[in-house]
Amino acid sequence: xxxxxxxxxxxxxxxxxxxxxxxxxxxxxxxxxxxxxxxxxxxxxxxxxxxxxxxxxxxxxxxxxxxxxxxxxxxxxxxxxxxxxxxxxxxxxxxxxxxxxxxxxxxxxxxxxxxxxxxxxxxxxxxxxxxxxxxxxxxxxxxxxxxxxxxxxxxxxxxxxxxxxxxxxxxxxxxxxxxxxxxxxxxxxxxxxxxxxxxxxxxxxxxxxxxxxxxxxxxxxxxxxxxxxxxxxxxxxxxxxxxxxxxxxxxxxxxxxxxxxxxxxxxxxxxxxxxxxxxxxxx
Ligand SMILES: N[C@@H](CCC(=O)N[C@@H](CS)C(=O)NCC(=O)O)C(=O)O
Numbered sequence: 001x002x003x004x005x006x007x008x009x010x011x012x013x014x015x016x017x018x019x020x021x022x023x024x025x026x027x028x029x030x031x032x033x034x035x036x037x038x039x040x041x042x043x044x045x046x047x048x049x050x051x052x053x054x055x056x057x058x059x060x061x062x063x064x065x066x067x068x069x070x071x072x073x074x075x076x077x078x079x080x081x082x083x084x085x086x087x088x089x090x091x092x093x094x095x096x097x098x099x100x101x102x103x104x105x106x107x108x109x110x111x112x113x114x115x116x117x118x119x120x121x122x123x124x125x126x127x128x129x130x131x132x133x134x135x136x137x138x139x140x141x142x143x144x145x146x147x148x149x150x151x152x153x154x155x156x157x158x159x160x161x162x163x164x165x166x167x168x169x170x171x172x173x174x175x176x177x178x179x180x181x182x183x184x185x186x187x188x189x190x191x192x193x194x195x196x197x198x199x200x201x202x203x204x205x206x207x208x209x210x211x212x213x214x215x216x217x218x219x220x221x222x223x224x225x226x227x228x229x230x231x232x233x234x235x236x237x238x239x240x241x242x243x244x245x246x247x248x249x250x251x252x253x254x255x256x257x258x259x260x261x262x263x264x265x266x267x268x269x270x271x272x273x274x275x276x277x278x279x280x281x282x283x
Pocket of ligand 1: 055059060061062063085087098099100101114115116117
């Protein structure tokens with residue numbers, strides 16, 4: 001077994017090309033001080049896998065965004081799962097915020113990147129820098145701004161309304177909170193109505209789709225289960241079609257939790273004393 005594999009105790013999620021071709025970088029060094037199942041011998045060659053830190057089972061919607069981007073861009077990566085609360089010191093020494101997603105990039109100095117929006121833009125830039133063509137973040141400045149505006153809406157408006165409605169335990173407030181959420185969701189319906197293709201900003205799957213999809217995927221599963229709520233075809237025809245198109249993408253399939261797993265994760269929040277204000281702050 002090559003030293004690269006010998007020293008990695010995390011499991012692999014390589015794109016098949018990397019493993020099958022057996023392209024092992026020639027120059028490598030041992031990072032023995034970095035714990036967390038990852039005493040790695042890696043190098044800075046472009047084919048060296050990125051290290052992707054996520055929650056066990058990739059349950060986090062923010063981390064799912066980054067896994068979708070990694071897969072769409074066909075960048076080789078290894079997964080290291082981080083568990084525990086508070087996060088272990090070895091992880092805090094990498095990312096002081098203690099959050100996933102976090103990326104460790106095989107440059108000479110092992111760059112650390114975190115925050116899902118920043119990770120995903122970085123991955124697009126990284127892919128471009130190694131001459132990998134992609135459409136996730138187009139070069140047109142207006143489309144780039146629209147992607148960022150939609151993503152800002154997701155993090156600062158939509159996700160909060162979704163979780164406030166989900167977590168509400170006062171029956172007389174449900175209608176009002178549902179209306180707030182639907183009004184935030186309408187931004188996506190409108191974007192799709194104005195789109196010239198099946199995705200939010202045209203015919204290509206972009207970082208705007210990647211950013212919001214994990215939240216809408218969870219919305220569909222959890223609101224049906226806990227609130228008996230379903231997106232209605234008369235209000236959200238385009239959004240419903242977009243959900244099916246996104247669900248058919250390999251990157252989405254490979255990064256998604258099963259429905260039962262989603263419910264078991266959310267049971268902890270919804271049936272517990274968890275304050276979703278926490279998640280709101282997580283934006
Ligand atoms: N704003 C961050 C949010 C990330 C986040 O909150 N991740 C959660 C998991 S869903 C996390 O790592 N929580 C660990 C903690 O807060 O200790 C992003 O977009 O990446």
